[in-house]
Amino acid sequence: xxxxxxxxxxxxxxxxxxxxxxxxxxxxxxxxxxxxxxxxxxxxxxxxxxxxxxxxxxxxxxxxxxxxxxxxxxxxxxxxxxxxxxxxxxxxxxxxxxxxxxxxxxxxxxxxxxxxxxxxxxxxxxxxxxxxxxxxxxxxxxxxxxxxxxxxxxxxxxxxxxxxxxxxxxxxxxxxxxxxxxxxxxxxxxxxxxxxxxxxxxxxxxxxxxxxxxxxxxxxxxxxxxxxxxxxxxxxxxxxxxxxxxxxxxxxxxxxxxxxxxxxxxxxxxxxxxxxxxxxxxxxxxxxxxxxxxxxxxxxxxxxxxxxxxxxxxxxxxxxxxxxxxxxxxxxxxxxxxxxxxxxxxxxxxx
Amino acid sequence: xxxxxxxxxxxxxxxxxxxxxxxxxxxxxxxxxxxxxxxxxxxxxxxxxxxxxxxxxxxxxxxxxxxxxxxxxxxxxxxxxxxxxxxxxxxxxxxxxxxxxxxxxxxxxxxxxxxxxxxxxxxxxxxxxxxxxxxxxxxxxxxxxxxxxxxxxxxxxxxxxxxxxxxxxxxxxxxxxxxxxxxxxxxxxxxxxxxxxxxxxxxxxxxxxxxxxxxxxxxxxxxxxxxxxxxxxxxxxxxxxxxxxxxxxxxxxxxxxxxxxxxxxxxxxxxxxxxxxxxxxxxxxxxxxxxxxxxxxxxxxxxxxxxxxxxxxxxxxxxxxxxxxxxxxxxxxxxxxxxxxxxxxxxxxxx
Numbered sequence: 125x126x127x128x129x130x131x132x133x134x135x136x137x138x139x140x141x142x143x144x145x146x147x148x149x150x151x152x153x154x155x156x157x158x159x160x161x162x163x164x165x166x167x168x169x170x171x172x173x174x175x176x177x178x179x180x181x182x183x184x185x186x187x188x189x190x191x192x193x194x195x196x197x198x199x200x201x202x203x204x205x206x207x208x209x210x211x212x213x214x215x216x217x218x219x220x221x222x223x224x225x226x227x228x229x230x231x232x233x234x235x236x237x238x239x240x241x242x243x244x245x246x247x248x249x250x251x252x253x254x255x256x257x258x259x260x261x262x263x264x265x266x267x268x269x270x271x272x273x274x275x276x277x278x279x280x281x282x283x284x285x286x287x288x289x290x291x292x293x294x295x296x297x298x299x300x301x302x303x304x305x306x307x308x309x310x311x312x313x314x315x316x317x318x319x320x321x322x323x324x325x326x327x328x329x330x331x332x333x334x335x336x337x338x339x340x341x342x343x344x345x346x347x348x349x350x351x352x353x354x355x356x357x358x359x360x361x362x363x364x365x366x367x368x369x370x371x372x373x374x375x376x377x378x379x380x381x382x383x384x385x386x387x388x389x390x391x392x393x394x395x396x397x398x399x400x401x402x403x404x405x406x407x408x409x410x411x412x413x414x415x416x417x418x419x420x421x422x423x424x425x426x427x428x429x430x431x432x433x434x435x436x437x438x439x440x441x442x443x444x445x446x447x448x449x450x451x452x453x454x455x456x457x458x459x460x461x462x463x464x465x466x467x468x469x470x471x472x473x474x475x
Numbered sequence: 476x477x478x479x480x481x482x483x484x485x486x487x488x489x490x491x492x493x494x495x496x497x498x499x500x501x502x503x504x505x506x507x508x509x510x511x512x513x514x515x516x517x518x519x520x521x522x523x524x525x526x527x528x529x530x531x532x533x534x535x536x537x538x539x540x541x542x543x544x545x546x547x548x549x550x551x552x553x554x555x556x557x558x559x560x561x562x563x564x565x566x567x568x569x570x571x572x573x574x575x576x577x578x579x580x581x582x583x584x585x586x587x588x589x590x591x592x593x594x595x596x597x598x599x600x601x602x603x604x605x606x607x608x609x610x611x612x613x614x615x616x617x618x619x620x621x622x623x624x625x626x627x628x629x630x631x632x633x634x635x636x637x638x639x640x641x642x643x644x645x646x647x648x649x650x651x652x653x654x655x656x657x658x659x660x661x662x663x664x665x666x667x668x669x670x671x672x673x674x675x676x677x678x679x680x681x682x683x684x685x686x687x688x689x690x691x692x693x694x695x696x697x698x699x700x701x702x703x704x705x706x707x708x709x710x711x712x713x714x715x716x717x718x719x720x721x722x723x724x725x726x727x728x729x730x731x732x733x734x735x736x737x738x739x740x741x742x743x744x745x746x747x748x749x750x751x752x753x754x755x756x757x758x759x760x761x762x763x764x765x766x767x768x769x770x771x772x773x774x775x776x777x778x779x780x781x782x783x784x785x786x787x788x789x790x791x792x793x794x795x796x797x798x799x800x801x802x803x804x805x806x807x808x809x810x811x812x813x814x815x816x817x818x819x820x821x822x823x824x825x826x
Contacts, residue, residue, distance in 0.1 A: 142509045342555075
């Protein structure tokens, strides 16, 4: 039996991606070589890198004023690269603190300069998205996290700010239609909706770079990676290829619009059961509920053993909550079929 | 026909690695899930990470005073991490400049502090390894590059220095028996002898860390990655797994001693032909010739078309020289069978 994989990340990807990735490891593109042993400068891989970057632009409906990069180091390295590239030495940046990763981003920016936390939900263990704040032009940039994987909250709207807008979209990128051109810089670890672990996406408006007068280390400088078309050093070839397959699959299956429709249906199915079933309670504020990571707890802890036994028997995996929240977390990313969500709901109904 | 893959990197790996890696993409370890969709904190992947690190220590014959890390960003990010972790703000570091990558490392260190280039072969386009230098205790550390992929030179011995010794072994790690305990820090991009692109190995003596008083960004801090056992953020799961398979294959096939014997035979076969055949000339100084990357040129350029046609017809790929050297470069890493080297030698003989 194929598992119902609710892992928070690395997470489920389309089955077709696994099939094609496995084939490429044995023989890539008819080269008679594995994708693991070819030069990143071979014309075959350069085409993959170029196509992957082009698909990102098409999916986001962005023009030539934006550049798409595939880097390494995950969102964690972006926590550092963003201030290195955008924060002037005597300037300051505005951050929202909406969870573990947001606070990680704040910590790194503070090592380089001045940071104001303009809004936070830390006091209530990050169970809502703060909305009542303004960000003026005195800031070099504003940074937010669109979806908080651990706590199950998601920004449904983005503020209008009088400075550059930077967003960590690691856990909900390509899951819903938004106006991506409202952002000046978007980054995301690939390992939720856009590929396996090991590749990091950066989408950046070229005109915002080169203004901090910092002596930026080469690997941390977006301009270098733009000039070298993401081949400043050896890229993570296989992770980029698997991400390319994932994005191509998304584009060929109706793009973000179709994914959003499916994601809304899956989220409604699961949240409706949480709200209906007296055995469960949602963790996040209703209006801020994430459509990617659904967090919930049992109302009666004595039913834990019965519930855990039941979902394991149903072939469900990866729904234990993060230690800082407890309870359960069902991650229902783009590639998750509604049948798997239904399988979980059926178990919940049976409790 | 399977190609004879002389690519400089990413490069040939054992066929068994491709087979097992492809299987794991369809079903990893009997989990009913792809290795691309499982949590990096699953017990199955934690075991892979732990095993890979343990194999590195066994192969290098190092004790508990060393830590093994799997990171991202390649050697290029190490160019930056080394000075961040080891160079005091008012101290200085000694570097040898033996090629493109060595000079890249120097450039990054200079962004953080004082650097003396204590030896260089730049004036002769890096065709030899400088040997006549001393490094005193006034330096925070000494940095060298053991093998220069582009120019085909290799350090046959390492100097005795009165400070910490740091070595970039990206292109010849695990290819020969050396006393690894003479180094305080070793790093290597995985994509030659130890796996596909996307993982970076760091082996570091714990006692050398924590002495610069710099405010090190989290991702750049070796101590953080040691504390979190290379899981400070999501590691490049698949690249680590493929590296684990590669190192396991090495260990099960006689370890470094057996690899070295094979590498010596391959190098002798090819260099003997270069020296015997009047159509070819070696690029590197004879005593510094790399046993991983064999660089050579035609003595008569009018024979280029005939030679290129012949090796292509023989199923050989990846032997065009780097643009900064010209001619040819045959990379004969651990996984390269002697039969492929013989195929190249046969083509050379036929010219």
